[in-house]
Structures are given as C-alpha cells and as structure tokens.
Amino acid sequence: MKNVLIPTDFSKNAMNAIRFALEFFKYDNCEFYFLHTYEDEVYEKHNIAEEVSFDKIKEDAKIKSEENLNSLFKEVTSLAPHKRFKHHLISAYNSILDEVDKIVIDKNIDLIVMGTKGEGSNHAYAFGSNTLQVLKYVACPVLVIPEFCKYEQPKKVLFPTNFLIPYRRRELKLLNTMLKPFRSMVDVLYIAKYSNLSRRQIDNREFLVEELDGLELKFETVDKKDVSKAIIHHIKTYEIDLLVMVNTRHSYLEDMLYRSKVDDISLHTDIPFLALQNVRRTI
Structure with a gap:
C-alpha cells in the first residue's frame, strides 16, 4: 500500500497532476491524501478587505476549501473508481510547506505529487515556489508533473x-x-x-x-x-x-x-x- 500526498489549489495545473497520479498508480493499492491549505488566501483577502473581520474571512475560506475538496473527491472517484484506491481529504489553515511536512510524518507518506509550471508557460525557472520549497525542505520523495505534461x-x-x-x-x-x-x-x-x-x-x-x-x-x-x-x-x-x-x-x-x-x-x-x-x- 502506497501513501501518496497530493497538494492542490484546484487549478487546471493541479488537476493535471492528480489525473497523472491516478493513471500512474492504477495498478497499485494506494491511499491518496488530497490537501488544500488556505492560510495564504486568508491573508491576501484580509489585506484587500480590511473592513471584514479576519475570523469571518478565515471561516469563509475554510468552507470554500472543504466544498472544493468534496467536489474534487467526486471527480477523482469518477475518473478512477478503483477499489484499490482509498481517498482522504485534508483542509488546513496552515502554510503548504508546514502542513505537507506534518502530514508526511503523521501519515508515513511514501510520495508527494505536485503540479508545476513547465517550459510551455515560458517561465524563467523550472519549478514554482511551492514545489521548490517542498523539494528543498520536506523529507519525502516528490513527483513533479509539469503543467502541459500528458500521461x-x-x-x-x-x-x-x-x-x-x-x-x-x-x-x-x-x-x-x-x-x-x-x-x-x-x-x-x-x-x-x-x-x-x-x-x-x-x-x-x-x-x-x-x-x-x-x-x-x-x-x-x-x-x-x-x-x-x-x-x-x-x-x-x-x-x-x-x-x-x-x-x-x-x-x-x-x-x-x-x-x-x-x-x-x-x-x-x-x-x-x-x-x-x-x-x-x-x-
């Protein structure tokens, strides 16, 4: 049984990485942990709308995160309805680096799968900032899927x-x-x-x-x-x-x-x- 952690921001890029992972591991028994962290989103929105209370923005972000994860779960089970797969949804008010590091230890994760920008996006460097931080500081193998990579x-x-x-x-x-x-x-x-x-x-x-x-x-x-x-x-x-x-x-x-x-x-x-x-x- 492989324990696979997939952080997501619900973007097309992140969904492409999820699709890739589901196809790549279709022959394996896997437990997938789908993670969304929303700390950065809360701080960004609070800076824009300071008249709204911080707690209100935080609660709204939590609700939205959980709703999006539930929608993702439905899509994932539709794409790969394998009995060999088990799924876990994690919504966390935390930085992505700290939460990934925590889950890797708590769940004994074998592999992290992340989407990132590829050469097709004309970016100046190979890895997005979140992916780069995970690669540098999290003690776990990381499978990076470029944005335009097809399985x-x-x-x-x-x-x-x-x-x-x-x-x-x-x-x-x-x-x-x-x-x-x-x-x-x-x-x-x-x-x-x-x-x-x-x-x-x-x-x-x-x-x-x-x-x-x-x-x-x-x-x-x-x-x-x-x-x-x-x-x-x-x-x-x-x-x-x-x-x-x-x-x-x-x-x-x-x-x-x-x-x-x-x-x-x-x-x-x-x-x-x-x-x-x-x-x-x-x-």
Missing part, C-alpha cells in the same frame, strides 16, 4: 548520479515498484571527466543494481562540465519519459536547487520529474 507510460527513465551517496533502500524500493509494471529501461548516467570509480562509488553502484532488481539498467558515462545540459541532452536524444534524481548533499540536484536565486536553476524539462530525498525515515 505516458515511463518506458524510458533517466537516473543521473555521481554514485557518491549511499542510497536509501526505502526510496529505491519505491522507485522499483513504481517502474516494474511498465518494464521500464533505466539509463543510469554518470557525468564526470573520468570513468574510473572509487571503492565507495562502486559499492553504491552495486547497491543500486541490487535494489532495482527486475529493471533493465543501462550505464553510461559522459564527460560534461554542465550537468544540467548533459541531462537535457540525454532526455531529448533518447526521448526519456521520466527523470529521477536524488536530492542530498553532494548530489547533482542539490547543486541545482540550493543556489542563491530561484531563477538560477538551469534544469528545465516538460517530462515528469521524481526527486528522491534520500533521507532517514521509517523502513
């Missing part, structure tokens, strides 16, 4: 890695169970000037092979200075369906996410993107 089976998967990090068994098990129904081929891309690996890197590579048993892995080394350009080149050249990266210290993804400005992030893609957080959680 396709992940037959070809790209996994860029420097083999320097000790992967977590729970997260590789999640990846394995996600991809096995599709018999995915995984391109493991090592971007470095030299192809020789240290003892640590060899051990981590062997662990990766063991935990992704049953999937077809193809290893490749490329000599590139710009990691994001190497990744994008591989995605376009080999028509990749899903990008998987690990977000931890000394990883490729950390270098892209932890910069002084959001618009410095150079990784832009319109395919689904799975960030494994590689953190110590319940096994």
Whole structure:
C-alpha cells in the first residue's frame, strides 16, 4: 500500500497532476491524501478587505476549501473508481510547506505529487515556489508533473548520479515498484571527466543494481562540465519519459536547487520529474 500526498489549489495545473497520479498508480493499492491549505488566501483577502473581520474571512475560506475538496473527491472517484484506491481529504489553515511536512510524518507518506509550471508557460525557472520549497525542505520523495505534461507510460527513465551517496533502500524500493509494471529501461548516467570509480562509488553502484532488481539498467558515462545540459541532452536524444534524481548533499540536484536565486536553476524539462530525498525515515 502506497501513501501518496497530493497538494492542490484546484487549478487546471493541479488537476493535471492528480489525473497523472491516478493513471500512474492504477495498478497499485494506494491511499491518496488530497490537501488544500488556505492560510495564504486568508491573508491576501484580509489585506484587500480590511473592513471584514479576519475570523469571518478565515471561516469563509475554510468552507470554500472543504466544498472544493468534496467536489474534487467526486471527480477523482469518477475518473478512477478503483477499489484499490482509498481517498482522504485534508483542509488546513496552515502554510503548504508546514502542513505537507506534518502530514508526511503523521501519515508515513511514501510520495508527494505536485503540479508545476513547465517550459510551455515560458517561465524563467523550472519549478514554482511551492514545489521548490517542498523539494528543498520536506523529507519525502516528490513527483513533479509539469503543467502541459500528458500521461505516458515511463518506458524510458533517466537516473543521473555521481554514485557518491549511499542510497536509501526505502526510496529505491519505491522507485522499483513504481517502474516494474511498465518494464521500464533505466539509463543510469554518470557525468564526470573520468570513468574510473572509487571503492565507495562502486559499492553504491552495486547497491543500486541490487535494489532495482527486475529493471533493465543501462550505464553510461559522459564527460560534461554542465550537468544540467548533459541531462537535457540525454532526455531529448533518447526521448526519456521520466527523470529521477536524488536530492542530498553532494548530489547533482542539490547543486541545482540550493543556489542563491530561484531563477538560477538551469534544469528545465516538460517530462515528469521524481526527486528522491534520500533521507532517514521509517523502513
């Protein structure tokens, strides 16, 4: 049973991510937690209409949030009336980052699914602010669905890695169970000037092979200075369906996410993107 958290603001973008998740996990037993947080909405409305009491605006926002979640529930059960799926609705007066972090711990969430702006929106950076905050600070894998991304089976998967990090068994098990129904081929891309690996890197590579048993892995080394350009080149050249990266210290993804400005992030893609957080959680 997978526990999947999907934050939503009821936009078309968020609904596209929900549709994608329902299709992606149609072969699995899943508990979906649909979350809407309305703290920001309350503060914005109160600043505009200061003559209305704060408590009144807060109560109205709560009612609207719950009504929209109930409407979403009806649409979700119509789209995917599977007995394998269970659904939970959560309306919270909180910031999205704090509430997501709380639910991840309380419900032992395996995966967060979020919609975000894609290249088709002509945005200056790859991730929306909420998605970026969750990617950076919440200890849970995140599957990011770009705005204009249409569901396709992940037959070809790209996994860029420097083999320097000790992967977590729970997260590789999640990846394995996600991809096995599709018999995915995984391109493991090592971007470095030299192809020789240290003892640590060899051990981590062997662990990766063991935990992704049953999937077809193809290893490749490329000599590139710009990691994001190497990744994008591989995605376009080999028509990749899903990008998987690990977000931890000394990883490729950390270098892209932890910069002084959001618009410095150079990784832009319109395919689904799975960030494994590689953190110590319940096994």
